[in-house]
Amino acid sequence: MTDPTFATRPDPARAAERDRDLKLLLAVLLALLGVTMTAIYALALNAGAAPRLADLALARVPQTGVDNPVTAVLLNYRAYDTLMELAVLLAALLGIWSLGPAPAGFQRSGPVLAGMVSWVVPLLIVAGGYMLWVGGYAPGGAFQAGALLGAAGVIVRLAGDPQAGLPGEAAQRWLLVLGVLVFTLVGLGLMLFGAGFLTYPPKLAKWLILLIESAATLAIGVALAAAYVGGRPTATSPLDPRPSAQPK
């Protein structure tokens, strides 16, 4: 990060020396802080409330509709956090989009890479689906699945498609909001039927969570891939020809 206020320094040699001293001083201070915090942390571990939420959280898992305790926390006990976390991702992407159109893509791939891409991408998508499904009873879930989809997008962009294989802008926008939208609507629907916001009836919990997770997976995948693209989708804009069209 460049800071204009510090741009001019009178004497570089002395300033550098002072800089180094400052860095060292800071290092010593922070090291002391680290040691102190470790001591305090040890105290907290020893005297702290040992089971914390673990036993309670594990005990209630059978009522959550899923078997993986982490998924239970993410999508049931603390579903509201997850909803807002999806909103954070959306906000970051909207921020990226607000900064301008996507930069140029990559040169087209050679045969070896293309060969790899042609079967890594489907594999990633399959793995994503697997992650999503497995999340109900074993480690995995929407975020990991979405990250795999996003990685698929990354590799597609690396292989030469500047839009990372994403659909047009309108579709992208809908896909992006899909996760939060389904999540919120399910929550509100439950509230409307008297259960309370994001309070799943045990019988429906499994399916509602799966629905939310599927939507979230798609949204996360699209958001991560679009974040890697790094700007507004350009294909729809006649002013910006797709950079990959330029022969190089």
Added chain:
Amino acid sequence: MTAQLLYGGAGLMLFVLGIWSFLVHEPLLRKVIALNITGAGVFHVLIAVAYRGDAAPPDPVPHALVLTGIVVAVSATALALILGARLQDSDDDA
């Protein structure tokens, strides 16, 4: 609880290391890396707290918190890096 203390302490070291780097290094990329390391330090502490030995199942709550934290961190990283890219573009134009 040796492992908890070991990993938690390492997390705290990562935390201070990240902060130190954030404070002393100018380039954006290094600041972003520093922040991610700081974050990793905090996650370390949380995961260490969740760990209850190899026999007992770990506490799922901190795991979920860390997952959320990771998404937040990557979102922020992406935004920061692209903000930096735009900044560099405008420098190049100037």
Added chain:
Amino acid sequence: MTQLVLLLLFDAVLLITLLGLALAAVLSPEPRRAVMLFIAFGLWLALVWARLHAPDVALAEAAIGAGLGGALMLAAARRAARARRQDAEAEP
């Protein structure tokens, strides 16, 4: 007992290398090397999560650290390296 000691040794090596990686990543002035080290750091982190029985987190860390985060940072590192080179050319 030996198992415990071995595990402890494993922990120690894991953490020392982890901290070493972090330190190296933080101290590296060359952007791409820093990013590579950071990606390696992410990998190590995933191992730590795995060691602490947090496979969910390890999965996410692997997907993000090695995949997206790394790719994003690499792109930035490329830019930074280019900027440094341009500066170096402009300087003399």
Added chain:
Amino acid sequence: MPEPAMTAPLVLCIVLPLLGALFATALPGRAVAVGIVTALVTAAAAVALTLAVWEQGTLHLVLGGWEPALAIALRADGIATALVLMANLVALGISVYASGYFQDAIRIRSFWPLWLLLWAALNGLFLAGDLFNLYVMLELLGISAAALGALTGNREAIAANLRYLLVGLLGSITYLLGVAFLYTAHGSLDIGILAAAIAANEQLFAVDAAAMTLMISGLALKAALFPLHFWLPPAHANAPAPVSAALSALVVKAAFYLILRLWLDVFAPVTGMAAAMLLALLGSAAVLWGSWRALRAARLKLLAAYSTVAQIGYLFLFLPLLVATPEGPARDNLLAALLLMAVTHGFAKAGFFLAAGLVQTNAGHDRIDELGGTAQRLPATTFAIALAGSALIGLPPSGSFIGKWLLMQQAIATGQWWWVVVILAGTALAAAYVFRVLSRAFGLEPTPLRFITDPRAEVPALVLALVSVAVLGLASGPLWTLLGLSGADA
């Protein structure tokens, strides 16, 4: 399990702007319409929430129907509700203003979803009852705020907001470490449970104090407490006007609110005079330094941004007095005065920034020394600046006058008279910088024909400024009622 209909506004305040953001994202062509409708219904939800809290006292809702420890709670007590009401009314004003502010389609498409997300984050933050949820809200707030701030797209704005983003991240990570410590020690994230646990476990004092230090320093960074304020002026001064208004009036206030919440609720047994004094000393420095820099600022929006640094400083002066004052009417008055100051600043600063934005649009710049003619061409806007300015100074009748009155009263009563000196110096400096602007409004320029020329832009600023002066300055009694405090004569 409380009746859902009763707690519905609690959820709606957060969910409605979120939904609005989704639709504004998905339907970019109709972003303005979606935005305005959302703004109206959200503000209505906030009013409904206020009425509910007014009638029934604190609302509490545990989401998901689990044990409170396991799930996330939403809660609206008097303090939160007062701030929610302020934030939503201000946000409504900003929305009306923004509907005419942005001209090009791309900015419009970017602004509305991010703005509504920011709004959701604000409400979520004020209403959260869970420390980790607060972290998520802080991040949502920080990311959408930084993205909005960079919307002007010029170099300074991007650089400033990049720095804002990074600093904000550092702040929230530090906060999160504090949360991790608390979870380690007490095994909970819920504010109410933690408060009880901290009060019950005195042997963990060191841990609690460390957690408090971490959390409050992280938040102080976000609240721009001196000397951690360095990021604020450039970020707020270079953002588009409606965004500056939101950042200065609301976002910084949210971080302060959290500090207050932690101070009063969670860490009440841990807080002590030393910590309070330290924070108040930093607050004093903020008051003096911020005001001084505002006085020296060349640009109107920069002036307003530095003024925010100073105004946040005032809020920290209350802490040592709160510590020194025993429970009772005097402390109630002090707390209410603190809230009154915060709320008044919200309205006034938003009005000030909106008006400043109008001046900037009209003049093409906002260099104070060259503003004479513009200020005179826009009488309503100048009037808004004057009203908001007098609230910033703390002149009567304004909410901050009452706030400062009660603050000084308690400072004298508790023998901490030195804060009075700080307040006086800050007030005098504030008067100097506000009138430095206002004196430009009396030039030899031609006569304006009408008081208001562009209602959609001028009225929100004027109304917000007027609220800070007339409503809060003359009828602040309801605030006491809302806070559930006795309004006895001190």
Added chain:
Amino acid sequence: MALILLLSMSAGLVRVVIGPTPADRMMAAQLLGTSGIATLLLLAVALDVPALLDVALIFALLAAVSVAAFTRRRAGADRA
């Protein structure tokens, strides 16, 4: 066993740090990835957490991504 692998990985790290060329670092990183997978597999058995297998799977999948990311060149970037 995992320990040995870990030690070997640590040694490999040295290459990442010292270079000298980026290609060396990349190769080392690749080796790290592979041995990381192996470590995870061993850990899965040692700690009895079968899910670590999935972690290893993702490692393998994403190793491809990172290799590609390392070696790609932006269209239109000058060949300085």
Added chain:
Amino acid sequence: MELILHSVAAVFVAAGAAFFVTGTVGLLRLPDLFTRLHALTKADNMGLGLIMVGLILYKPDPFYAVKLVLLWVLVMVAGATGSHLIAKRALRRDGEDLQ
């Protein structure tokens, strides 16, 4: 029976680990890039393969085995592609990544 299986598995794993160590040593000690590349690919494919055989023997479960094999294939492909790309870049010495 199980004991024997476990012992055999342990031998396989140990052998795999040895390969890894060799690969690492090679990476560190061999003189130039292309010989290092050679060592690397050896260690990769053989080391991992051996360990996997060991693991499959340790815990014979078809689903598990399929996953492991898939993993191995994947690593091989990625490794091959990666080595190829690295070598190509290194030979051409073009591209901004490998200055």
Added chain:
Amino acid sequence: MSWDAIDSLLPVAIVLSSLLPGVFIFLVDEENHLLRTVLNLLGAVLKLALVGLLIWGVWLGQPIETRIDIAPGLTLVLSADALSVLFVTLSSVLWLITTVYAIGYLEHSPNRSRFFGFFSLCVSATVGIALAGNLITFVIFYELLTLATYPLVAHRGTPEATRGANIYLAYTLSGGLLLLVGAVWLRTLIGPVDFTVGGVLSGLPASMHGQLVAIFALLLAGLGVKAALVPLHGWLPQSMVAPAPVSSLLHAVAVVKAGAFGIVRVVYDVYGVELAYQLGLLGALGLLASFTIVYGSVMALAQDGLKARLAYSTVSQVSYIALGASLLGPVATIGGMVHLVHQGIMKITLFFCAGNYAETLGVHKVSQMDGVGRRMPLTTLAFTVGALGMIGIPPIAGFVSKWYLGLGGVTSGQYWVLLVLAASTLLNAGYFLPILYRAWFRPAPAEWPKEHHFGTRFETMGALLWPPVVTAVLCLLAGLLASAPFSPLEWAQLIAEREYGL
């Protein structure tokens, strides 16, 4: 309508009768003269009618009070006692006259809506000060007055105007801050400070007396700025850059009187004369006032600018009020109180006339006034009445004030007051008589600096001419009919009786 219904609404109605028209005037289009004039006059007349009602009520001894809680423990109290009636009446009557004058003076210059809007706000603040029933209310309106007058001083927009306004603001706001601290401090000591006849502090233990003296110093410093006590008077000559109606109403009457009125309130209704005397506060105040009286007059002698001379004269004359308050005994109180009114009508006459000279002939300096009497006889006649009244020539109002002040000094045994009065009178004569001489007995120049012809059959525009004539007549009447019922003197006696419990 019964008194019960009225008495809680009347004070607030009096404040609003100028506040609301003021707010609407801001919104009036610049070219809409008629609507603005109607609003102005409507407010002024309505206020006068309400004040009439108020006078009647206070005379009957009705408790007239509005209480508004602005925050728990902080109450806005508007109430009417004899003292406030004196000030309210003065402001309302002079507002009506000045509004007429201002319409004539300003209707052709730019930014009228702004001017008249703030003008109305000023008067609202002034009556608010007059009716303030406790210290916080007083402080609020006192600060409001500062705010509302600032735009009027800066109104012309010239660099000098801006500079003058900024100096004015610096003085008054600093003073306001000191006043604020004093008020807050006092409140922490004794709770809400309601203005009460005889004071509210007499019951406090002697250990607090040190604090009370410090608070008095703070309050006096705050009030002294507006009352233009030396050395806090520096703003007054500077703010003479304002248009004539502003100088006449605000600086001759509203602002300086607000300060003087505040001093009176603090001495009589907060501290109580007895306590103030015991603490030695009255002596200090008297010394300060006397010094200001002499100093202002000396400075006035040296001024050539007519408005500047009048301004220093104001500095001097306003301190008569403080002097009256500082002398123990009802007679001096009467003198001070009655001067509050008398100085107001005399000084406004003088300023109106100065404005007329400037507007009609372009005459701004004393040295340019040769022969103005022949060119503008009615104006100059009014000026003469005002000037002679200031000197203290019977039967004009000023004589009555000086008489009672002197008498008060004698009855309280402080003979030095006579010395001050004599010196002041001599100096008054010294700076007013030369003007009268020039105006009446020197030949007019061939050409006036900047002459305007308004095309009326009088010497100047009617709206400019009649206000000074009316106020001059008032000066005469106040002197001649001093012992008639409802005269200022009678009213001042009523105040003194109530304060001293006679």
